[in-house]
Amino acid sequence: MKRYIVMRLFFVTLLLYMAHLTGCGISTSVYEIGRVMPGERPGLKKKVLVLSVIDQAGIGEEKSERITASLVELLKKDRRLLVHRSTTPIPPPSKIRSPQYGMAIDPELAQRSETMGMHAVITGILTPFEFDSKKTGIWPFRRLRRIFEISMIVNVLDVTTNTLLFTELKSAKKKTKRDVSEGQEEKSAIDKKIVDRGLSHILEDQASAIKKVLKNRPWTGRLISADGKKIMINGGKNVGITAGSVFEVFGEGESIPSASGRTIYLFGPKLGDIRADEVTENYASAVPLAGERFRAGQVIRLKN
Structure with a gap:
């Protein structure tokens, strides 16, 4: 009981x-x-x-x-x-x-x-x-x-x-x-x-x-910044990213307000692809391959 x-x-x-x-x-x-x-x-x-x-x-x-x-x-x-x-x-x-x-x-x-x-x-x-x-x-x-x-x-x-x-x-x-x-x-x-x-x-x-x-969960990361044609990713050599790795970028989907005041966004439509260019231990810079409207906070996934 x-x-x-x-x-x-x-x-x-x-x-x-x-x-x-x-x-x-x-x-x-x-x-x-x-x-x-x-x-x-x-x-x-x-x-x-x-x-x-x-x-x-x-x-x-x-x-x-x-x-x-x-x-x-x-x-x-x-x-x-x-x-x-x-x-x-x-x-x-x-x-x-x-x-x-x-x-x-x-x-x-x-x-x-x-x-x-x-x-x-x-x-x-x-x-x-x-x-x-x-x-x-x-x-x-x-x-x-x-x-x-x-x-x-x-x-x-x-x-x-x-x-x-x-x-x-x-x-x-x-x-x-x-x-x-x-x-x-x-x-x-x-x-x-x-x-x-x-x-x-x-x-x-x-x-x-x-x-x-x-x-069984896919690896996901985020864009730290997206200034023009230079994009920063919150992962580097430490997680296995190498120069040439290609990622899919997803936009914001449905939004859910949290009690703390933050807005949580579900995964939205795919916006395009980016390719890792320069990779350091903890971060990587990338360049756009296809798509636009990239900005900080968007979710990325390694492209199969």
């Missing part, structure tokens, strides 16, 4: 968060983008920003930071990703406007992530442990064992579109090896080694799921 209530709160929170970020039309934007921007051939790497895991289980800052570090290392094993760990402290609840469960991200951080050329922002929440007791053995040798459930939620936010790409809760049930008494406190029955093993399995599953989701 408690798990059902938690999940209800979780999904309500996600809806509230996305309503705050984009105002309305959440499902429409996700499916519209999937239709307009189909998959591409592999090549360009995707920059992702991992935020510190939010500890609602009470395991402590040091342990939660180790969990974040472990998630980062697991994601780094995928060579198609450029993984960055955020050093920004977690904002207070009043700023992120997030209830107890669900997506939690500072809107200002989302804006900075876009400026940094990030493809996605990853958040994680370690939820409070769930406890239960189970009697084992036969009378008069019955024993009371404590069973606790470890759960972690991860969310992947598409920075370009401000849409939620992926959210998943993974759980692991563990049973204490020692007996417990009826009145014993729940936390006193927790074996730290068992918790570590449970979290290790959860992190591996979550990392695999995140990598699969990002693999």
Whole structure:
């Protein structure tokens, strides 16, 4: 029953968060983008920003930071990703406007992530442990064992579109090896080694799921500037752009006002093609091949 209530709160929170970020039309934007921007051939790497895991289980800052570090290392094993760990402290609840469960991200951080050329922002929440007791053995040798459930939620936010790409809760049930008494406190029955093993399995599953989701998403970038015939792209050698790479440029589609005052634009019609000319580590300049009306902020995609 408690798990059902938690999940209800979780999904309500996600809806509230996305309503705050984009105002309305959440499902429409996700499916519209999937239709307009189909998959591409592999090549360009995707920059992702991992935020510190939010500890609602009470395991402590040091342990939660180790969990974040472990998630980062697991994601780094995928060579198609450029993984960055955020050093920004977690904002207070009043700023992120997030209830107890669900997506939690500072809107200002989302804006900075876009400026940094990030493809996605990853958040994680370690939820409070769930406890239960189970009697084992036969009378008069019955024993009371404590069973606790470890759960972690991860969310992947598409920075370009401000849409939620992926959210998943993974759980692991563990049973204490020692007996417990009826009145014993729940936390006193927790074996730290068992918790570590449970979290290790959860992190591996979550990392695999995140990598699969990002693999199936097309690489997208933005025009930083478009002055006459000189165009700047927010990606360079670091993501695999080389001189001669050709990109499609898309205009602004339907606009959605967000609660923060920003206007979010869905992908619109293709405006033309541009070709990378000079490439540095983090940026690239490009020249128009076809089309016009290029300007800063427009979305680009590697042309197949």
